[in-house]
Amino acid sequence: MRVVEHDQDFWVVNEAIVALGAIGPPAQPALPQLLNLLTNQSKVWLSHRAAWALVGIDPKNSMVASFLVNALAVPWARSTYENISPADFEEPISTAGHYERWVLIRALGRVQPQTPETMAVLYRELEHGEYGSQATAAVVLGGLHPVTSETVTKLIEALRRSGDERLPADPVPAWMSPPWISPSCWTKGHAK
Amino acid sequence: MLNEKMPVVQELETIYVPGKDGPGWGLRLRVIRALGRIGPAAHQALPLLVEESENRTNILRFDAAVAIWRIKGPSPVVLATFDNGLHNLNIQIRELALARLSDLSIEFPEAVPVLLNAMNDPDRLVRWWAVESITPLGTNAWLAMAKVRLLENDASPMVRFAATQALQAIQGNAYPQALKP
Numbered sequence: 001m002r003v004v005e006h007d008q009d010f011w012v013v014n015e016a017i018v019a020l021g022a023i024g025p026p027a028q029p030a031l032p033q034l035l036n037l038l039t040n041q042s043k044v045w046l047s048h049r050a051a052w053a054l055v056g057i058d059p060k061n062s063m064v065a066s067f068l069v070n071a072l073a074v075p076w077a078r079s080t081y082e083n084i085s086p087a088d089f090e091e092p093i094s095t096a097g098h099y100e101r102w103v104l105i106r107a108l109g110r111v112q113p114q115t116p117e118t119m120a121v122l123y124r125e126l127e128h129g130e131y132g133s134q135a136t137a138a139v140v141l142g143g144l145h146p147v148t149s150e151t152v153t154k155l156i157e158a159l160r161r162s163g164d165e166r167l168p169a170d171p172v173p174a175w176m177s178p179p180w181i182s183p184s185c186w187t188k189g190h191a192k
Numbered sequence: 193m194l195n196e197k198m199p200v201v202q203e204l205e206t207i208y209v210p211g212k213d214g215p216g217w218g219l220r221l222r223v224i225r226a227l228g229r230i231g232p233a234a235h236q237a238l239p240l241l242v243e244e245s246e247n248r249t250n251i252l253r254f255d256a257a258v259a260i261w262r263i264k265g266p267s268p269v270v271l272a273t274f275d276n277g278l279h280n281l282n283i284q285i286r287e288l289a290l291a292r293l294s295d296l297s298i299e300f301p302e303a304v305p306v307l308l309n310a311m312n313d314p315d316r317l318v319r320w321w322a323v324e325s326i327t328p329l330g331t332n333a334w335l336a337m338a339k340v341r342l343l344e345n346d347a348s349p350m351v352r353f354a355a356t357q358a359l360q361a362i363q364g365n366a367y368p369q370a371l372k373p
Contacts, residue, residue, distance in 0.1 A: 135222040142226025152234045155223050159240055162220040 014049055021053030028057060038067055048100055052107045059112040068108045072101070072121050101129075102136040109140030123154050134158065221252055228259030235263055245273045253277075254292040261296060261303070271306060278309045286310070286318050294325035301332040308339050316348035323354040327361045337362050 020027045020034065034057070037043060037050035048071070054064045105125055111118055125137035138158060141151050227234045227241065237259075244256035246269065257273040277289025290310045297303040310322035323343055326333045340362065343355035 131219055135218045138219060138222040138226045142222075142229040147230045147233045149233075149236070152227070152230060152236050155227055155230075155234070156237050156240060158219065159223045159227070159237070159244075162223060 010046075013046060017046065017049045017053050021049075021056035024056050025058070027053075031058060031061075035063060038063070045100070048103055048107075052103055055107050055110040059110055065108075065111045065115070065118060068104055068111065069117055069121050071104050072108065072125065101133055105129075105133060105136045105140055109143060114144060119151075126154055126158055134162075221255060224252055224255045224259050228255075228262040231262050232264065234259075238263060242269050245269055248276070251288070254289050258292050258296050261300065266302060266306075274306050275309065278306075278313070283315055283318065286313060286315070287321065290318060290321055290325065294321075297325065297329060297333075301329060301335075304329065304333050304335050308336055311336075311339050311343060316346070316351055319343065319346065320348065320351045320354050323351060323358050327354070327358045330361050331364050333358070333362050 017034065017037070020030045031054070034050045034054050038047050038054065040047055047067075051064055051067055051071075054061055058064070105122070108118055108121060122137050122141055125133045126141065127134075129137060138155060141147075141155060144151065224241065224244065227237045241256045241260050241263070244250055245253045245260060247253060250256075253273055254277055257270045260267060261270050274289055274293060278286055278293075280286050280289070290307070293303055293307045293310070297307055304326070307322060307325060311319055313319050313322065323340060326336050326340065337359070340355050340358045343351055344359070346352050346355065
């Protein structure tokens with residue numbers, strides 16, 4: 001908690017936030033600092049990490065749920081803060097990547113209970129997000145309990161939709177059979 | 193020796209995967225897995241998943257078979273898909289089928305008898321991997337004991353060594369890796 005509040009090193013703070021989230025409910029004393037980060041518009045990356053940590057510590061916190069819904073309401077996470085000039089950002093890294101959006105989607109999947117608003121966001125990401133967001137939303141929807149028939153229907157539609165374009169590969173693409181999984185790749189080389 | 197005994201289906205297949213720049217890349221795989229993770233509640237998806245698993249040019253057919261297993265158990269379609277995969281001419285397809293079976297058997301020990309087919313594979317690497325997949329299951333893999341005993345006399349030293357380790361685990365003499373804290 002002291003690290004999150006006082007440390008000047010960005011990455012140390014980043015790791016401390018993630019660690020607090022991994023601790024879960026016993027890290028409740030850190031809630032004020034994390035909620036403070038959530039509203040800090042000059043630290044977008046850390047606010048996303050804080051949201052991730054908060055859903056691990058207190059998944060029923062409505063403030064986190066509304067933060068995630070708002071952050072995902074625009075095409076890019078950083079656009080939420082577009083009223084701030086880039087010079088005002090205190091962080092050393094870009095926070096506009098796809099990966100950030102995937103973190104937010106996964107965090108939204110951990111919110112309890114799922115409300116019609118949060119489900120609508122997840123369905124929208126599954127249907128209209130860029131393909132990484134669609135895939136992340138599919139993973140999140142598959143892990144929700146209880147699952148509604150609407151969720152299953154949306155996933156079935158996504159499966160039908162995803163089969164539009166296919167290219168031949170010879171014979172198994174590297175991403176399906178990486179060397180750390182496939183013993184034959186250790187001795188016979190990768191499928192290119 | 194067990195090598196070269198199992199007939200390999202002489203079947204040439206063209207494998208198609210979603211184009212990596214196309215809209216389906218990655219999504220298809222994750223949706224199939226998500227449906228499997230939902231389990232019996234996703235029964236509506238069965239016709240589509242059966243279609244996926246029966247398509248011999250679909251590289252995700254083993255994932256679809258795993259999803260079907262999770263939704264309604266070991267149906268003939270699933271068994272046929274894995275049987276075809278484990279007898280495929282292409283070693284990477286056999287490995288892919290084995291990888292999915294290996295994941296499945298940790299959750300469902302009933303999948304072990306299907307996995308045993310890979311222990312007759314002509315390639316030592318596949319046989320070795322099949323035995324290695326059994327080891328983390330510990331005593332849950334008791335159905336594999338007779339087959340693993342035979343592999344203690346395999347031509348390949350690496351398979352023999354893995355078989356010895358697996359037997360220890362099946363007999364409860366080693367702590368199953370899957371249950372390690």
